[in-house]
Amino acid sequence: MGFREHAARVRRILGIVLAVLLLGGVAAVLVTGGDKDTGTATKTVRGVIGSEKAEFFADPQVVKALAAKGFTVGTETSGSWDMEELPLEGYDFAFPSSKGPADQLRAKAQKQGADTATTAPLRPFYSPLVVVAHSAAARVLAGNGLATLGPRGTSGTLKMDAYLAAARADRTWQQLKGSAGHAELSGTLFITSTDPLASNSGALYLAAASYVADGGRVANDKAAVTRTAPLLRKLVQVQGSQQSGSDAPFRDFVSGVGNPLVLVYESQVAAQLLAGRPMGDLVVLYPDTTVNSDHTLVPITPNGRALGELLSTDPELRKLVVRHGFRPQGAANEFTTATDRHAAYLNQTLTGVRQAPVPTGKVLREMASRARDQGDTA
Amino acid sequence: MRTSKAPRTRLLRRTFAALGLALLVTATGSSCDTDRTGPDGEGAKIVPGVLRVLASSELTDMEPVLDTATRTTGIQVRPTYVGTLDAVEQIASGRADKEYDAVWLSSNDYLRLDPDTARRITAETPIMTSPVALGVRPATVARLGWDPAKVTWSQLHRAVADGRLSYGMTDPKRSNSGFSALVSVASGLSGAQSALTGSDVRRATPKLKEFFTGQKLTSGSSGWLAAAYGRRDDVDALVNYESVLLSSFPSGELTVIRPTDGVVTADYPLSVLTSARPEAKDAARRLTEYLRSPEVQERITGATLRRPVVPGVRPASALARDLRRELPFPGSRAVADGLLDAYDNTLRRPSRTVYVLDTSGSMSGERLERLKTALAELTGDFRDREEVTLMPFGSAVKKAEVRTHTVDPASPQKTLDAIRSDAGKLSASGGTAIYSSVQEAYRFLGRAPGDTFTSIVLMTDGENTDGDPATAFDAFYRSLPAEQKRTPVFPILFGDSDRGELDHIAGLTGGQLFDATKGSLDGAFEEIRGYQ
Known part of the structure; x- marks a missing residue:
């Protein structure tokens, strides 16, 4: 526990230090480059981003705020781990959803000639992984000791230990009391996640599960991966074909089709709430041990870097970041203030939610490929 | 058992533009272009502001929405319609990279099972959803005493096994609705609690065989399936997307049943090809944003009866709101292909096909060689238990050369080699004598009626010069018993054959015309496989 709190504090301090440094950097850019970039001259930057950030970059207000700072940003989406497969030529930045793929993208960019200082990663905002459920499913989980629900029943906590035990035992919805009469609550109980080999949220799900299953230890070698491999394999194989980005399973959920439990980023839900969209019978379950997705921008060109710095520091853009459901790095009050009206759905201060540290990219890849591997199931 | 193959994809390019709903609504006729070789000159050209999209055939119903999109966003979509699973090969082979910017299929589930193919697309963005369901005649629902909201796959199986329910379904190798139905029923009847495995399929095989005895109609496309269903009064149900069932039969001619033990749902992800130009990727992104706006989502659900994917937009009132379990799609190519292979070679009713082949004098030389090559290629497609008859004709059927083979599951290769060898001997x-020869084919099939999908393929390179005229054929067809009238003729336009004559035969018998003058003969043969 102490370690985690410490880590969080260090990260917060680092965030502030970084922010100050970045502010300086941007100021320097503005001062030195100001003369050249006057009037209508804009920097056009292209980047590849995780699907969960697509709406942010498409938001007319974001486009306007960026334009006011002299940026026109073109984006395309890809699974975070899939980005590595893309040719990086022609991109100014890559913006995956966590550190692992970011490290690999940075290495690739450097191999292609980008310099070390330019490609130093930036983490403008983050979002914890949550599980969305329809209310009937959430109530059944709560009734069987797998979750606790808040007073309004629209948010709660998923007990990871109990959930993993159920997964180990191949527990079905039919075996849970209270599930009768709900046609959608049948079959093996599982959380839908994305393909961990392609997409960040799917990989982070495995990171959180392995951390819990291994008694609060971060997997750091092959032996650790081996210890939890059978369980992780189960969590993945039960799902069959998996999507390669977090947007699609969330949309299926919203559409009333798909699995009753879906792993998404908190930002995906918060963005809908902040846009004033009615959420029907949605319940947001925060796993008691979860992983934050640190949206990490890897600059490939100096313009890409300038964009990352702007996102981290510009007050207007930070406000827009919040409007899209993300938590900006540094002070927490920007997020809590903005989401005040939606506290029934959101655990604003992440009370009672532990942060599992994420294994290195290499270990995570190993975990994912062993979980996905088809082996003898055919 | 032969090794499993990826679903083949010969493409039905703009073919289904005319089909799809157009066929249902306006009954435009039965012609069907087989335009599959090389770029058509229009589709491949890059025009600024034009997004070239490889799209599922049922998306023709989105054209009004896309027209409005053009006015609002300036992006013009140029769709090329194909069978869903057929599109996979175009993407896998890299051919799609050359001709398209984006891909819009009912589902990317199958495509995703092959990592190399999956890498060729990116930015998959679901636009709307529709589960694969059964549309059952209300009288049948009443006769079976069912509450449509509470029917299970086991009940459906029982009804079929008792001879009380028959249905039409598209070919799972060519169409996503058929494949989704196959996954659903295999899950339902095996009792699988999670993603299907090979052993689930093996366990459910006896019940699946019984279930597929009820399949009385098969088709390469959902458009033709619905039209064929309209001609039949002995088929009780149709398997298709909920949206297609409700749109095609808007007056409650079919009661939609989503089995309570689970469905497979299409989520129509608009995806861009990884190789697309940046401007095209931008255009695709702007288009998806437009399609995802609440107002447009409302219009989509109202007009197409698919379900919206944006919170706060209510599904059209015709759509039932109670939830269903979503059956996981198989997670591996081995399971998916194993299931398709089992369907073809074990589960489905076998086919009986007569190939009525023009080997008149005008076929000599290059045309005959093309026919032989096409038949040799087609041979690889025949399924276990299938009965294939080659019936060559000139001034009359060349009786001494008529050969019938049944593919023996124990040694399929031997039969296939024999068919190939017979094809090689044609002269x-x-x-x-078109009309007399087709009559001969009907008489041949009538001699030993069995529990099979029967059809006649007619390949000719010229006009009718010998034997009976068209009027005699019409009279002959009308005199056939009801059971035999259900055998459709699929004519292939080739060489100097007369489109009017062949269209008439297709229309009369409930078949469909395939055009090999624009594409290739083997392409036409392959497309027809979906209907056999």
Whole structure:
């Protein structure tokens, strides 16, 4: 526990230090480059981003705020781990959803000639992984000791230990009391996640599960991966074909089709709430041990870097970041203030939610490929 | 058992533009272009502001929405319609990279099972959803005493096994609705609690065989399936997307049943090809944003009866709101292909097909060689238990050369080699007796009626010159018993054959015309496989 709190504090301090440094950097850019970039001259930057950030970059207000700072940003989406497969030529930045793929993208960019200082990663905002459920499913989980629900029943906590035990035992919805009469609550109980080999949220799900299953230890070698491999394999194989980005399973959920439990980023839900969209019978379950997705921008060109710095520091853009459901790095009050009206759905201060540290990219890849591997199931 | 193959994809390019709903609504006729070789000159050209999209055939119903999109966003979509699973090969082979910017299929589930193919697309963005369901005649629902909201796959199986329910379904190798139905029923009847495995399929095989005895109609496309269903009064149900069932039969001619033990749902992800130009990727992104706006989502659900994917937009009132379990799609190519292979070679009713082949004098030389090559290629497609008859004709059926083979599951290769060898011996002579020869094919099939999908393929390169005229054929067809009338003729336009004559035969018998003058003969043969 102490370690985690410490880590969080260090990260917060680092965030502030970084922010100050970045502010300086941007100021320097503005001062030195100001003369050249006057009037209508804009920097056009292209980047590849995780699907969960697509709406942010498409938001007319974001486009306007960026334009006011002299940026026109073109984006395309890809699974975070899939980005590595893309040719990086022609991109100014890559913006995956966590550190692992970011490290690999940075290495690739450097191999292609980008310099070390330019490609130093930036983490403008983050979002914890949550599980969305329809209310009937959430109530059944709560009734069987797998979750606790808040007073309004629209948010709660998923007990990871109990959930993993159920997964180990191949527990079905039919075996849970209270599930009768709900046609959608049948079959093996599982959380839908994305393909961990392609997409960040799917990989982070495995990171959180392995951390819990291994008694609060971060997997750091092959032996650790081996210890939890059978369980992780189960969590993945039960799902069959998996999507390669977090947007699609969330949309299926919203559409009333798909699995009753879906792993998404908190930002995906918060963005809908902040846009004033009615959420029907949605319940947001925060796993008691979860992983934050640190949206990490890897600059490939100096313009890409300038964009990352702007996102981290510009007050207007930070406000827009919040409007899209993300938590900006540094002070927490920007997020809590903005989401005040939606506290029934959101655990604003992440009370009672532990942060599992994420294994290195290499270990995570190993975990994912062993979980996905088809082996003898055919 | 032969090794499993990826679903083949010969493409039905703009073919289904005319089909799809157009066929249902306006009954435009039965012609069907087989335009599959090389770029068509229009589709491949890059025009600024034009997004070239490889799209599922049922998306023709989105055209009004896309027209409005053009006015609002300036992006013009140029769709090329194909069978869903057929599109996979175009993407896998890299051919799609050359001709398209984006891909919009009912589902990317199958495509995703092959990592190399999956890498060729990116930015998959679901636009709307529709589960694969059964549309059952209300009288049948009443006769079976069912509450449509509470029917299970086991009940459906029981009804079929008792001879009380029959249905039409598309070919799972060519169409996503058929494949989704196959996954659903295999899950339902095996009792699988999570993603299907090979052993689930093996366990459910006896019940699946019984279930597929009820499949009385098969089709390469959902458009033709619905039209064929309209001609039949002995088929009780149709398997298709909920949206297609409700749109095609808007007056409650079919009661939609989503089995309570689970469905497979299409989520129509608009995806861009990884190789697309940046401007095209931008255009695709702007288009998806437009399609995802609440107002447009409302219009989509109202007009197409698919379900919206944006919170706060209510599904059209015709759509039932109670939830269903979503059956996981198989997670591996081995399971998916194993299931398709089992369907073809074990589960489905076998086919009986007569190939009525013009080997008149005008076929001699290059045309005959093309026919032989096409038949040799087609041979690889025949399924276990299938009965294949080659019936060459000139001034009359060349009776001494008529050969019938049944593919023996124990040694399929031997039969296939024999068919290939017979095809190689064809020789050209005589006139062209189209109508008399087709009558001969009906008489041949009528001699030993069995529990099979029967059809006649007619390949000719000229006009009718010998034997009966069209009027005699019409009279002959009308005199056939009801059971035999259900055998459709699929004519292939080739060489100098007369489109009017062939269209008439297709229309009369409930078949469909395939055009090999624009594409290739083997392409036409392959497309027809979906209907056999």
